[in-house]
Amino acid sequence: MNEVALQLGDAPLDETVVRIALAGALGMFLGLEREWSQKSAGIRTFSLISLLGAVFTILVLEEPLVGGNLLILGGLLVIVQGVLLAVKGLVGEPETSLSLTTSVSMLVAYGVGALVAAEYIIEGVTVAVLSSLLLVLKRELHEFAGGLSREEMRATTEFAILAFVIYPLLPAEYPLDIGTVTIDLEPQVIWLMVVAVAGIGIVNYAIVSTYGGRGIAITGFFGGLASSTAVVGTMLDHVNQRPEASSYAVAAILLANAAMAARNLAIAVGFTVGSETGLLVEAAIPLGAVILIAFAVAGTTADWSESGPMELESPFSMKNALAFGAVFLVVLVFGSLAEDWFGTLGFYATAVASGFVSSAGATTSAVVLYRGGQLGSAEATIGILLATVSSIVVKAMLAATSANHSFRNQVAVYSTVLLLGGAAASVLLVI
Template identity: 85%
Template sequence: MNGVTLQLAEGPLDATVARIALAGALGLFLGLEREWSQKSAGIRTFSLISLLAAVFTILVLETDVGESLLALGGVLVIVQGVLLAVQGLTSDEDETRLSLTTSVSMLVAYGVGALVASGFIIEGVTVAVLSSLLLVLKRELHQFAGGLNREEMRSTTEFAILAFVVYPLLPARYELDLGELTIPLEPQVIWLMVVAVAGIGIANYAIVSTYGGRGIAVTGFFGGLASSTAVVGTMLDHVNQRPEAASYAVAAILLANAAMAARNLAIAVGFTVGSGSAVLLEAVVPLGAVILLAFVIAGLTADWRESGSMELESPFSLKNALGFGAVFLVVLVFGSLAETWFGTLGFYATAVASGFVSSAGATTSAVVLYRGGQLSDPEATIAILLATVSSIVVKTALAATSSNKGFRNQVALYSAVLLVGGGLAAALVVV
């Protein structure tokens, strides 16, 4: 008897019971929002549906009679969902949509139960949590979708195609043959970086559209994530029209530099984590110094009683994304050629030149070459810093075109402080 008890405690039965219990709990979790919304199917129904799927799935795994039962259970859930949807047709239009949501949610609960019982625990939990989140955020999602204009909808669709259609079709590795020289490329990683930069732009668009008129911090920093040059151009217009706005215009440019440095740091660290190469932690100190100095100077010098706004044309531009990708690829190829022909100094020159156009492109190029073993840790870090420096210099040169002497002098002075601070921090890292 003791042997039988021990087998029940340590054998596969306990794992099976745990999966059944988890399936029921996830079904209950899915039905919680439906119960709160006072729908015809709530906590008990959803939990029973997940339990039914778990039982039938276990029968499939353990016996020869479960497959037909699992299919029959799925059909019954679909039929029940159809009945609920038909019942909703007698109500108003909004209730019809909610009935359809409940019907689909019941089928999701059945799938969650089958996943968990099959041993796909993480997958089942993920589906349950995401599904519940969609149900809870119903009002916010409807408001978001209804508030999109045609340009925003088109941009979002284009971004989805690039991120979820093009990316999976690209090969993981590709060797570009240029005569006697072969350049190893990672197309998926390259495209993922393009998508990441574009995604930052979309997030920036949403934040600036919401808070752009409420403070210079949002306008400068989040505007700089997408295009620090756009921040400079906007501030030039503000200063030309309102000379008294110079203090917060300078702060906006400083925060745009901070955003640019933060973006480059995120690319340098984020895309080297889990790559098989050491994380580029050397870039943290100098870029962090630039970010910190920019925030401190902006906080101490700006007249925070002023506020500014920035109008962005669209959240995402396919032309801009492809242009960034083209610049990135050209920088990558020519950087590899320059590094092969002229050594590391050749790639440094390429990084400086490309930083005038896009410091993000130069940073991503350095990261890809580092991941491929063509650059060492210090070399990749120096290239990223040179691209960051050239971007700051470009913004200073653009600000120098202003007719407001105080504005252009302050931008030049504080940009020099950023460069010196970042240089000293870099020197400390090297030493």
């Protein structure tokens, strides 16, 4: 007996017995919420359905003709059983609800069993976990959907189109010939910035609706950790909707710059700890100066004591997001041309151009070259600083497209302050 148990314990996931057991366990997991909700189908029913799907799928692998017919028959039986449960709920007691969710969940359990038996382990587990999460969050999802306005539904649909329809259709690379120069554009990366603007805009809408002006600060900093450039697109929307709140939008961009600098510093220091080339501490002073100045200016320019609830018209604007993507494309093209023109200063030019897209990418490249000995600490630090400066400048350029004079002037002035502070810290470092 112990020998059999030991063999089962050592069996890999491609063993048939283990896959059958996993299918039954996932079925029990799916049926747990239904049992807790006191539905007519619970743990045992769901587990048996998953086992049935697993057994028939295994038969398909061994005997395709017989197994295929049984698999289809089993699926039809599950559907019929689900329909009967739904009808029972419909013609039963007045307070009994239509059991469509339970019926569909049973079919999901059958599919999970089939996936696991066919050795799609990760996929089967993912489907089971997500399905269980949807069942558990029933009340929250209903409340969320019921509370959405027409504008919020439109924004959600537009975001889904941007992220899940258009993005996968775009090519990963597209060579663009400009005279004698060929620029290898990445349409998916460019469109990803549009998606990022839309996504951050929706998150900003939710946070600002809850926390007011302080929510803008949250959006700026944490959005800056993901994509500091995309934060500008969100703030352009915000200022267009509420011109009187431009000081908060300026503070958000400053905090996005602080988050960007903090992320670059973490990469520069964290990935050189314990390396043979030594810790890249030279970047700490100028990047630290940018972080401190950004927080100081953001903390003093906006009146956070009056950051009450703010009503925004919509989560984000499709027009502004697409316009942001167009401006970003222009900046990217000019950055690539600059990289070609600089010649021997290719690395620094690359750092500047990369900063337009993601200063984190340029920082990572500099750290990798530094660890490999291709760059000294001074060259790597200069590359990181150039990428950081490039990111700050491009945000100021994008903010300059705003029709709000106060907003764009403040962003320009405070961005200059950040750059001068970082430069002064760099001079002190050299001295």
